[in-house]
Amino acid sequence: MKNHILFLCSAFPLFFACNEQGNSYDATQLDSTALTAITEASYSNYVKTLSSDTFQGRKPFTKGDTLTVNYIEEQFKALGLEPANDGSYFQKVPMVETASVPMQKSLTFQGETGSFTAEYLSDYVIGSRRLQSAINVPESELVFVGFGIVAPEFGWNDYEGIDVKGKTVVAMVSDPGRYDNTLFKADTMTYYGRWTYKYEEAARQGATGILLIHDTDAASYGWNVVRSGWSGPQLSLVENTSDDKATAFEGWIQAATANKLFALAGQPADIQERAKKKGFKPVPLGVSTAVQLKNSIRKSSSNNVLAKLPGTKRADEVIIYSAHWDHLGIGEAVDGDSIYNGAIDNAAGVAALFEIAKAFQAASVKPERTIVFLAVTAEEEGLLGSAYYAQHPVFPLRNTVANLNMDAFSALGATRDVSIVGVGQTEIEDYVHRSAAKFNRTVHGDANPASGGFYRSDHFNFVKVGVPGLFMGSGSELISADSIANANRKKALEGRYHTVADQVDEHWDFAGILEDIRLFFDIGYTMSMEKTFPSFKKQSEFKEISDKRLAK
Numbered sequence: 001m002k003n004h005i006l007f008l009c010s011a012f013p014l015f016f017a018c019n020e021q022g023n024s025y026d027a028t029q030l031d032s033t034a035l036t037a038i039t040e041a042s043y044s045n046y047v048k049t050l051s052s053d054t055f056q057g058r059k060p061f062t063k064g065d066t067l068t069v070n071y072i073e074e075q076f077k078a079l080g081l082e083p084a085n086d087g088s089y090f091q092k093v094p095m096v097e098t099a100s101v102p103m104q105k106s107l108t109f110q111g112e113t114g115s116f117t118a119e120y121l122s123d124y125v126i127g128s129r130r131l132q133s134a135i136n137v138p139e140s141e142l143v144f145v146g147f148g149i150v151a152p153e154f155g156w157n158d159y160e161g162i163d164v165k166g167k168t169v170v171a172m173v174s175d176p177g178r179y180d181n182t183l184f185k186a187d188t189m190t191y192y193g194r195w196t197y198k199y200e201e202a203a204r205q206g207a208t209g210i211l212l213i214h215d216t217d218a219a220s221y222g223w224n225v226v227r228s229g230w231s232g233p234q235l236s237l238v239e240n241t242s243d244d245k246a247t248a249f250e251g252w253i254q255a256a257t258a259n260k261l262f263a264l265a266g267q268p269a270d271i272q273e274r275a276k277k278k279g280f281k282p283v284p285l286g287v288s289t290a291v292q293l294k295n296s297i298r299k300s301s302s303n304n305v306l307a308k309l310p311g312t313k314r315a316d317e318v319i320i321y322s323a324h325w326d327h328l329g330i331g332e333a334v335d336g337d338s339i340y341n342g343a344i345d346n347a348a349g350v351a352a353l354f355e356i357a358k359a360f361q362a363a364s365v366k367p368e369r370t371i372v373f374l375a376v377t378a379e380e381e382g383l384l385g386s387a388y389y390a391q392h393p394v395f396p397l398r399n400t401v402a403n404l405n406m407d408a409f410s411a412l413g414a415t416r417d418v419s420i421v422g423v424g425q426t427e428i429e430d431y432v433h434r435s436a437a438k439f440n441r442t443v444h445g446d447a448n449p450a451s452g453g454f455y456r457s458d459h460f461n462f463v464k465v466g467v468p469g470l471f472m473g474s475g476s477e478l479i480s481a482d483s484i485a486n487a488n489r490k491k492a493l494e495g496r497y498h499t500v501a502d503q504v505d506e507h508w509d510f511a512g513i514l515e516d517i518r519l520f521f522d523i524g525y526t527m528s529m530e531k532t533f534p535s536f537k538k539q540s541e542f543k544e545i546s547d548k549r550l551a552k
Helices: 002-011 040-050 053-058 063-078 195-204 223-229 255-264 343-362 384-391 428-438 459-464 483-493 511-528 543-551
Strands: 090-102 106-111 114-119 124-127 134-144 168-172 209-213 234-237 249-253 283-309 314-324 329-334 337-340 369-376 400-405 417-420 442-445 469-474
Touching (some): 053 063, 053 337, 063 283, 063 369, 090 124, 090 384, 114 255, 134 209, 168 195, 255 283, 283 384, 314 384, 343 369, 343 511, 417 428, 428 511, 469 511
Parallel strands (some): 168 209
Antiparallel strands (some): 106 114, 106 283, 124 249, 134 283, 283 369, 329 337
8 A cells, every 4th residue: 555655646746745654644745545535437427326317407305306315325324424413314404395387477567658568487587485375466566776785884775765565676686896896895796796685685675576687797697597497396494485584476587678667667778877876766666567476385395414424533523515416307398308417516516525525534544523524405496405504503503613515516627726715704715725735726716706606505504604614616727738628628518507408428527626626625634633713704794603603
């Protein structure tokens, strides 16, 4: 074995810095034995299996749900991991599935000077989280509330001076900082820019309904994602379906539909531009609409799947690796294919859990803190599985060191760099820099901070309760010098997000994913051998809640 390790060191200098003794931990070195346990053969097999048609797109509340969680449990057992939830590998997540169907496919907007209709799926999508078999809103006046934000700390209130009870609010996506770097956090989106926040705020304000104006750049995804993601059955945590948590209906409209709406209301063409400036006041539009929905409601539960490798010295302190196992299931057929396999999003992340578990099991020195592997449900429905875990933690939050979340790796190939989504939030980024240096990789921030990536994956639910979370993205500086091959691969892989094309094929290059997985391992491994707890950066809005968590 010693000769084998020495061979690896000479063959892969970027990956391995060797400790011939193999029996003591050195934070400046990489554990070659652990890292060699991460292999393309097993990783690619995990990804191909989870994203195969057999699992039917892994949508919660379907046969694919049962098949998926049972498969993950089987792999955890095979890897020698212990059940993490009082003798079980499962944490039951009570949810409700609501399938909303408009009673009329056309949504009519009626104004004083006329009317127009919008067509379901093409122009708008709509649904309801309320546990009512029918939603009947015979008439509701529309009010444009800009971004739909109430943020006292930023001196911003889009609902100032108006009562929207019984009315439908129309709001833009993102937040003001996207358009003016003197506002909010400039081009780094805050949680106020997320659609989840806007739905929550509309309910707090007592609105009857909310329609978000889609914008591809601001939302960072096209209408096809809205169309597939917000139509059909939708899942919610049962605790989030009450009238004070959800408006009667929630939906999206196309940008062109919004322009027609503002024209019908007699508003200036630049009304959305005006809403981006401080001091904007909500605008009653003098236009009304009626919404009738038929809801099919099914209460059930899905499962988070979790396993652990107990620490050797401080087993009560845990580091949680997470990845969501769910995807979109079976939906609209495209060229005869209706299964949304979700290979990159996120069979790739779940498979990484298995590879990292293999690495920890193979480590020359076992982790002193407990390592938890958490595959969460219903991320695609609004981060529901991780939200449930954060509110009902299996391990005390005060003993939770960090969450390292893996979601949607890049199949473009090995890169010289790696990105941190949410730079300036937590001290975990300091660990990223130290570990990346061992692999001769550079670190930079999110290439598109305005997309709000820090608030769009499961680590954020840990952040909300004061646990530092890492969402690390793949780099962009490809090592391969074959520009033609790189360009062809990029062209072949782009546009797959939330489509039936998200599958493993000949265009995938696993090298970069494996490098990222090794980096994730080393970050957590380093933390597992320490006694300190990473915190939030001073400027983070979550530092206070984190400090309170650790003081308990």
